[in-house]
Amino acid sequence: MSSRLQNILVPIIAVLLGVLVGTIIMIISGFDAVAGFVALWDGAFGESYFTGETVRQITPYILAGLAVAFAFRTGLFNIGVEGQLIVGWLAAVWVGVAFDLPKIIHLPLAVLAAAAAGAFWAFIPGFLKAKYRVHEVIVTIMLNYTALHITNYIIRTVLSEKSDRTESIAETASLRSPFFESLTDYSRMHWGIVIALICVFIMWFILERTTRGFELKAVGFNQHASDYAGMNVKRNIILSMVISGAFAGLAGAMEGLGTFGYASIKGGFTGVGFDGIAVALLGANSPIGIVLAAILFGSLKVGALNMPLQAGVPNELVDIIIALIVFFVASSYLIRLIIKRFSKKGVK
Amino acid sequence: MKKRKIGFALSLALAAGTILGACGSSNEEGEGTKTDGNSEEKAFSVAMVTDVGGVDDKSFNQSAWEGIQAFGDENGLDKGKGGYDYLQSQSDADYATNLNNLTRQDFNLVFGVGYLMEGSITEIAKQQKDASYAIIDGVVEEPNVASILFKEQEAAFLAGVAAAHATKGDKIGFIGGQEIPVIERFEAGFLAGVQAVNPDLKVEVNYSGAFDKAELGQSIASKMYSSGIDVIFHAAGGTGNGLFKEARDLKKKDPSRELWAIGVDSDQTAEGVVDIEGKKHNIIMTSALKRVDNAVIDIATKAKNGEFPGGETTVYSLAEEGVGLAPLNDELSNKADVEAAVKEWTDKIKNGDLTIPETLDELTTFKAE
Numbered sequence: 001m002s003s004r005l006q007n008i009l010v011p012i013i014a015v016l017l018g019v020l021v022g023t024i025i026m027i028i029s030g031f032d033a034v035a036g037f038v039a040l041w042d043g044a045f046g047e048s049y050f051t052g053e054t055v056r057q058i059t060p061y062i063l064a065g066l067a068v069a070f071a072f073r074t075g076l077f078n079i080g081v082e083g084q085l086i087v088g089w090l091a092a093v094w095v096g097v098a099f100d101l102p103k104i105i106h107l108p109l110a111v112l113a114a115a116a117a118g119a120f121w122a123f124i125p126g127f128l129k130a131k132y133r134v135h136e137v138i139v140t141i142m143l144n145y146t147a148l149h150i151t152n153y154i155i156r157t158v159l160s161e162k163s164d165r166t167e168s169i170a171e172t173a174s175l176r177s178p179f180f181e182s183l184t185d186y187s188r189m190h191w192g193i194v195i196a197l198i199c200v201f202i203m204w205f206i207l208e209r210t211t212r213g214f215e216l217k218a219v220g221f222n223q224h225a226s227d228y229a230g231m232n233v234k235r236n237i238i239l240s241m242v243i244s245g246a247f248a249g250l251a252g253a254m255e256g257l258g259t260f261g262y263a264s265i266k267g268g269f270t271g272v273g274f275d276g277i278a279v280a281l282l283g284a285n286s287p288i289g290i291v292l293a294a295i296l297f298g299s300l301k302v303g304a305l306n307m308p309l310q311a312g313v314p315n316e317l318v319d320i321i322i323a324l325i326v327f328f329v330a331s332s333y334l335i336r337l338i339i340k341r342f343s344k345k346g347v348k
Numbered sequence: 349m350k351k352r353k354i355g356f357a358l359s360l361a362l363a364a365g366t367i368l369g370a371c372g373s374s375n376e377e378g379e380g381t382k383t384d385g386n387s388e389e390k391a392f393s394v395a396m397v398t399d400v401g402g403v404d405d406k407s408f409n410q411s412a413w414e415g416i417q418a419f420g421d422e423n424g425l426d427k428g429k430g431g432y433d434y435l436q437s438q439s440d441a442d443y444a445t446n447l448n449n450l451t452r453q454d455f456n457l458v459f460g461v462g463y464l465m466e467g468s469i470t471e472i473a474k475q476q477k478d479a480s481y482a483i484i485d486g487v488v489e490e491p492n493v494a495s496i497l498f499k500e501q502e503a504a505f506l507a508g509v510a511a512a513h514a515t516k517g518d519k520i521g522f523i524g525g526q527e528i529p530v531i532e533r534f535e536a537g538f539l540a541g542v543q544a545v546n547p548d549l550k551v552e553v554n555y556s557g558a559f560d561k562a563e564l565g566q567s568i569a570s571k572m573y574s575s576g577i578d579v580i581f582h583a584a585g586g587t588g589n590g591l592f593k594e595a596r597d598l599k600k601k602d603p604s605r606e607l608w609a610i611g612v613d614s615d616q617t618a619e620g621v622v623d624i625e626g627k628k629h630n631i632i633m634t635s636a637l638k639r640v641d642n643a644v645i646d647i648a649t650k651a652k653n654g655e656f657p658g659g660e661t662t663v664y665s666l667a668e669e670g671v672g673l674a675p676l677n678d679e680l681s682n683k684a685d686v687e688a689a690v691k692e693w694t695d696k697i698k699n700g701d702l703t704i705p706e707t708l709d710e711l712t713t714f715k716a717e
Contacts, residue, residue, distance in 0.1 A: 049452065053445050152557070156527070164528045165467070186475040188444060259441055262467065267400075267526060267558030271439055305445055309433055309453060 006339060010332045011282050011289070013339075015296065018325035025320060026313060035311040040318070043306025044299040050306070052180065052187025056259055058298030060085070062196040063251035064276025065294050066203050067118075067244045069285040073207060074240035075220035080125060080140025081248040082273025083147035084118035086266070088252025090151045091117035093263040094159065096169030096256070106172040111195065111253050118249015119242045121147060126241025130234035136241070144269065152265045165264035175258040190258035197291075199247060204287040206243070216240050248273065275301075278326045297322065391425055392652040395433045396459035396644075397446040401560055402436050405586045407613040408640060412461045412484060414614075415644030422645075423652070429453050443468040451479045457651045459484060459644060463530055469493060480656055482647050484640060485530050487661055494651075495661040496643050500530060501537030501704040502697055503636035503671035504583070507610050508541020509693050510634055510676065511579040512549055513686040514608060519550045521572040521580035525559040525587055529707075534583035534612070534636070536705045544716030545689065552577060556587045565590025573598055573607060579633065581610040588612060592619045595631040600624060608677075611635030615674040635674040643670060667698050 026033040044054045064081050071078035078084075092114035099106060125139035159166040175190040183189075207213040218226045219236045227233050251272060256263055279297055283289030304318035328335065396416055398409040416432050425431035433455075435446040443465045450458045451472070457480045460469045466486040473481055473490040482494040489495075511520050522538055524531045535553060542549050552572060556564045565587035572580055573594065580595075582588035588611070595609045599622045609620065610633050620632030643664050650656055664670020673690060676683050696702040705711040 043449070047452070049448060053448075057441070162527070164463075164526060186448070186472075255441070260467070264440065264464075264467075265526060266440075267560065270441075302445060305435060305438075305442055306449060309429070309435055309449065312428070315436065315438070 006336060007284050009339060010335050011284060011293070011329055013335050014282070014328035014332065015325050017328045018321050021324050022317065022321035026317060031313045031317075032311060036307055036313040036317070039307045039310035039313065040300070040303040042303070042310060044303030046306075047185065048183065049185040049187045050302065052184025052189035054299050054302045055193055056187060056189045057302050058294045059190070059192045059196050059258065060251040060254045060272045061275060061279050061294035061298050062291055063199060063247050063254065064272050065279030065283055065290040066199055066287070067247035067251065067273075068276045068280035069283065069287075069290055070203055070207075070247060071240055071244040072280060072285050073220050074216045074236065075223070076126075076129070076237065076240055076244075077137050078122065078125075078140055078241065078244045078248075079137050079277070080122060080143050080147075080273075081244075081251070081276045082269050082271075083140065083144035084121045084245045084248035085252040085255070085270065085273045086144075086147045086151050087121045088114035088118040088249025089256040090154060090252070090263050091249070092173075092253040092256040093166055093169055096173035096261075097159065097167050099173075100170065101172060103172040106170065107175070107257070110169070110173040110257055111250065114249040114253030114256065115246040116249065118252060119246040122241040122245020122248065123238065126238040126245075129241070130237040144273075148266060148269065151263070155263055155265055159263070166262045168261045169257060173257060174261060175254070176261070188259050190254075192254040192258045195250060196254070199250060200287045200291055203247075207287075212239070248276075251276070278322065281326060282329050391430060392423065392457070392648075393425065393430050393432060393455045394419060394457045394459070394648050394651075395435070395450045395453075395455040396461055397443060397450065397465065398434060398436045399443075399462040399464050399559075400437055400439065401462075401585050403434055405560075406589065406616065406619060407585045408638075409461050411614045411638070411640040412459060412644050415641030416459070416648070418641065419645045419648045440464065444472060447472050447481070448476075451476050456480060457482060457648060457656070459647075460486075461640075462486070463528055480651060480658065482644075482651075484643065489659065491659040493659065494647055494657045496647060497661060497663045498638050498640075498643070498671050499663060499665035499704070499706075500533040500583075500636070500638055500671060501540070501706055502666040503638060503673060504534040504537030504581070505541035505544070505697070505704045506673040506690050506693060507581050507634065507636040508538040508543075509545055509689055510541075510673065510686050511538075511581060511608075511610060512542045512545035513682065513689050514633060514680060515549065515579045516606065517576050517578050518548065519552055519575070519577045521569070521577040522551055522553045523565060523568055523572075523580060523582040523584050523588065523591060524553065524555040525584035526557060527555055531555075531583050532708060533706055536708050536711045538581055538583075538636075539708075539711055540705050540714050540716065541693075543714070544693070556584055559585035559587055561587050562590035562593065566594045569594035569609075578606060579608045579610065581612070581636070583612045583636070585613075588616075589619065592616070592632070596620065596622045599629055599631050603627075603629065606681075607631060608633040608680075611674070613638045613640065617674070617677075620677075630677055630679060633677050633680060637672045637674050639664065639670055639672070666694065 023033045026036050045051050067081045092110045095110040095113040125136045128134040128139050129136045175192050180189045215231050216236050219233055223233050279293045283293035300318050304315040307313040307315050401409045403409050403413040420432035437443055460483045463485045469481050469483050470488050473493045480492050484496045487495040539551055542551055554568050569591040582591045591609050603624045609631055616635045617632050620630040622629045705714045
């Protein structure tokens with residue numbers, strides 16, 4: 001069996017296994033599994049409103065997944081997507097609140113500010129890694145907390161007067177559109193999905209069609225060989241983190257300019273950045289795979305909210321299923337082994 | 349062939365019946381007063397959306413849910429669609445989805461529990477003009493939203509009075525959740541209460557920054573207790589459970605030590621039980637009650653009777669038992685004194701002789717006479 005086919009099969013089998021074990025758990029706990037899944041489906045796609053909300057949830061997932069995957073392709077673990085997302089969110093809202101410009105300038109400016117802020121936040125661990133060999137996992141995790149508390153402080157003192165949220169952004173900076181609102185019965189779906197899909201293309205283009213992308217991947221495969229081949233490893237590490245951070249910052253812009261339209265003080269992380277790790281993992285770090293994985297996770301997350309009401313199944317169950325899927329993807333070695341067994345039998 | 353036609357006609361008739369039936373019921377909904385008499389035909393259904401704390405947070409959300417359950421029992425409703433239910437939010441982004449979902453399931457009145465839902469309700473109320481909403485701890489100025497506020501400062505003031513009388517040291521602790529207006533009311537009231545009894549007492553104030561981080565609450569409480577503070581009041585939702593855990597642990601280690609925690613929102617006595625060699629102790633002195641449950645029942649009943657206070661803000665205070673102080677712990681050595689003091693101040697507030705400061709700014713000019 002070709003490795004390419006295997007790369008596609010493993011995530012699919014992981015998803016099926018996750019759903020299967022989830023079903024078993026539901027049955028053992030005495031819930032109606034069929035009703036549970038029907039409620040899940042209805043909650044994600046049952047009405048145009050829910051479909052709109054699902055797309056809304058998918059949008060930042062795609063970007064967060066791209067952020068994790070891009071760094072990963074260069075051999076870096078960007079665990080700091082969450083932090084980069086939060087600073088991107090704040091930067092987008094800041095521009096959205098502070099300026100009074102025509103939409104054609106204001107909206108792109110706010111989006112770019114988010115990308116720049118996320119890129120800057122990711123530049124720090126990239127620089128430390130390249131220059132001083134500080135492991136990026138540790139720095140990015142710590143920067144998540146730094147981002148959380150700094151943005152909370154700025155929202156409280158600079159962007160508002162001791163309030164827990166900023167003003168709403170100007171209409172000219174909003175990604176929302178009356179068109180989507182009427183199409184999906186007032187869901188919070190917004191134009192960000194287009195930005196996300198453009199970014200999917202950008203990632204594919206950089207990695208597959210440019211020399212720089214080739215270098216980035218080469219550094220990911222083998223730093224020493226790349227160095228020997230005359231590539232600037234340090235610069236590539238920093239560049240990879242910066243691009244990754246820009247994607248993460250854009251994910252924040254989706255929340256700030258689309259979903260919420262403001263930034264508020266957070267007691268904890270949004271979780272989108274961490275879910276991005278799971279999205280990238282399930283999507284096998286490939287642009288198309290990430291889109292599919294984001295669609296799956298986004299629908300699961302939004303659909304789950306409907307489960308307690310319609311089927312009496314606690315929505316934590318979906319968290320279990322997602323965790324199981326991640327578990328099975330991570331243990332893909334096992335799945336590969338089984339596929340090998342079966343395909344060998346077929347040959348005989 | 350014929351049979352099929354009959355079947356088709358039958359299903360058509362049925363479908364028409366259902367559609368017409370649906371029309372009928374939605375008409376009735378519009379004029380809430382008319383449905384009053386025959387509640388069996390068309391029950392008044394209520395639902396709520398929790399914030400990230402969840403309905404078992406032993407505090408705010410739980411209290412609201414208890415109110416909804418009580419309302420359901422009173423009116424013979426079942427849990428589920430058409431009766432009473434709740435949806436839990438797992439992140440800030442879920443508020444709008446949940447509120448919208450409940451409206452789509454035709455719940456007559458949907459409660460948003462917590463200040464954090466203000467933005468979502470404002471937006472949705474504009475879109476769903478026929479639905480009714482109520483927000484607890486926030487104000488939304490829309491004709492189809494009832495806003496519910498509490499005078500937390502009055503309950504916190506009494507807690508402060510009790511704490512100041514009970515302490516043996518010169519410092520008292522306060523743990524807040526996030527620095528939002530609701531918690532500021534608690535803080536201002538508590539500080540005023542302590543100050544009213546003994547102006548020399550110091551109150552150490554610490555905000556944990558979250559309502560769902562028990563481990564943070566515990567580490568803050570640990571620091572406070574080890575610095576010689578013997579009474580700590582929390583207004584931090586689930587974070588406060590860490591305070592109780594620390595107090596229980598310390599009591600277990602040294603049963604002779606006198607230390608107290610003061611609960612919030614509901615009577616949290618059950619959280620303070622410590623079993624030491626067969627003898628039961630309790631480290632919870634009292635709780636500053638915020639009767640979210642009463643408010644929920646009150647607003648739901650009004651709405652059911654066609655008196656829904658849409659566009660208005662209802663403030664629940666000590667006078668109408670919207671807030672108050674839970675019974676004091678029997679282990680308190682000077683319980684009678686504390687009780688008397690609390691009673692005295694309660695009367696003063698109820699008479700209107702004393703206005704408790706709502707903000708820290710007001711506190712600076714506050715004088716208890």
